[in-house]
Amino acid sequence: MSARHVAVVGAGMAAARFAERYHALGGSGRVTLYGAEPRAPYNRVLLADVLAGRFDAEAIALPIGGAAVRPGCEVVSLDTAARTLALADGDSAEYDELVLATGANPVLPPVRGLRRPDGRGLRAGVHALRTLADCARLAEEAAGARRAVVVGGGVLGVSAARALATLGIQVEIVHQGPYLIERQLDADAAAALRGALRALGVEVYLGNRARALTEDGEVELASGYRLGTDLLVLACGVRPRTALAHAAGLAVGTGIVVDDALAASAPHVHAIGDCTQHRGTVHGLAGPAWEQADVLAARLSGSAPDARYTGSRPLARLSAGPLEYAAFGEVHLDEADPGDDPGLAVVRLTDTTRGSYKKLVLRGDRLVGAILLGDLTTVGDLARALERDEPLPDHPLHLLTTLGASS
Missing domain, CATH: 3.50.50.60 (FAD/NAD(P)-binding domain)
Structure with a gap:
């Protein structure tokens, strides 16, 4: 049976995915997203495309199922014993289950002269x-x-x-x-x-x-x-937003520490997305955040109460004309001493005329990593081959040229 009220602190990509999947999986409880930004959830990955004029702000909105959203309603503290949230406007809210999806803050590099003389915010430009x-x-x-x-x-x-x-x-x-x-x-x-x-x-x-x-x-x-x-x-990376969790006494490393159930160190508290540290890893990418959201939605909706998150093989992708690329899995394994991994093999295909580059990293007859740049025709098939961990064809070069046509 799903919880009566699931409070989600944050209204970003992980929060939206959790809310949408929770209701799609039959969760009967009420879900509320508390967002610091004055907007409903949107796809942050597409911000550069909004800047370039390829999309407008409304086009990157994300579905949230039947959840309620309270934009511009920042949570300033939480009491895990009383199961209550304190909001910036002075209001408070109770919860049965709490999901921390607080995301991350941009890292500002140690560059002199970035801030205004009064220290309040960044300089113009x-x-x-x-x-x-x-x-x-x-x-x-x-x-x-x-x-x-x-x-x-x-x-x-x-x-x-x-x-x-x-x-x-x-x-x-x-x-x-x-x-x-x-x-x-x-x-x-x-x-x-x-x-x-x-x-x-x-x-x-x-x-x-x-x-x-x-x-x-x-x-x-x-x-x-x-x-x-x-x-x-x-554009110097991001740092998990953990101050709220830390002040509440939750275990925090680089991110909010969670187990395979995505549970934090207090009862009825969970964490997903960029703020989360699982098995020592903070991913900081949309794919793992959504995978975590899917697992937690399955657990809290009651559709798969024993679902576990055991980690991700992140896919990084940019699709923008001549700058198309995708990279996933362990793409740097071949850079170590070959004697450390005798079963390792690498297949490369370079087309300097078209500016494309393709690389497969294989261990035995299994795909463990890939890079595609300039031609993403087979990216879906390669990602599935990595996920399924199935034996590959005898001639792996064909994976770069004919797999998409054969599937």
Whole structure:
């Protein structure tokens, strides 16, 4: 039997997915989403596409089943013994089951000169990109900008750079890592991606760190080189939002610690999404957040009360013309000493004319990782092969060329 009232702290992607699946699975209890933002849930992954004008804000709204949403209603404290929430407007709410889906905050790099002189907020022209409000402010300033610097060459940084370039702005990415999106791509894929960015007019400075934003509005690198800019976009990752859980006495590491039932350290309290740490891992990606939401919805709705979350094989994906890529599984295994894993094999297919790069990482006859860049035709079939962990065909190169046609 499902709970009478499930309170969800947060109204982001994980919260929306939980609410939609809870009702789809027959949960009879009342679900309420308490969101700090003044909007109903939306797909944060598509913010760069909103910035580029591919979607408007309403087009990225997410379904929530029969849940109630209280936007602009931040939860400021919780009492796990009394099972109550205190809200920013002075109101309070009771719950039978509590789901913490508080998400994450953008990380601000240690760059001098980012904040206003009074310390309240970022300087004009400096932007994070985490919410629709952030996106609207950036779009407004981008309308009169000619040059932009993006600090951070991960998924968000590349997406933001691509979006700004489509608006006719000259963009430069400053990235401390040895190559772009190093968590999901390998060096060869990143080189192809860098070439695609350069074709859009985006320059990339690798192995560089932004040190300061000068009074003249220039970005000073650690090398002393300066980049003139009208906009500075900070895309340096996120940090789980755990202050509420910590103040309530819950176990917190990097994120809110949960077990395979997605239960936190107090009875009737659960956590999902970017704020969550499971088996020592904080994923920070939409795919794992939705998988966690699905498991918890099955448990609390009563449709599968023994459902367990045992971890995820995240899929990172960007679909935007010449910058299409997908990466999933253990793509870096081949970079270790081959003697450590004698059953490992790697298959690569590169088409320099079309700017595509494909890589499969195999252990025996099983797929354990893949990268596709420039051609995502077989991404669905490869993702299913990884998930099912089934033996592969004798000639794995065919997985990169004919699997989609044969399924």
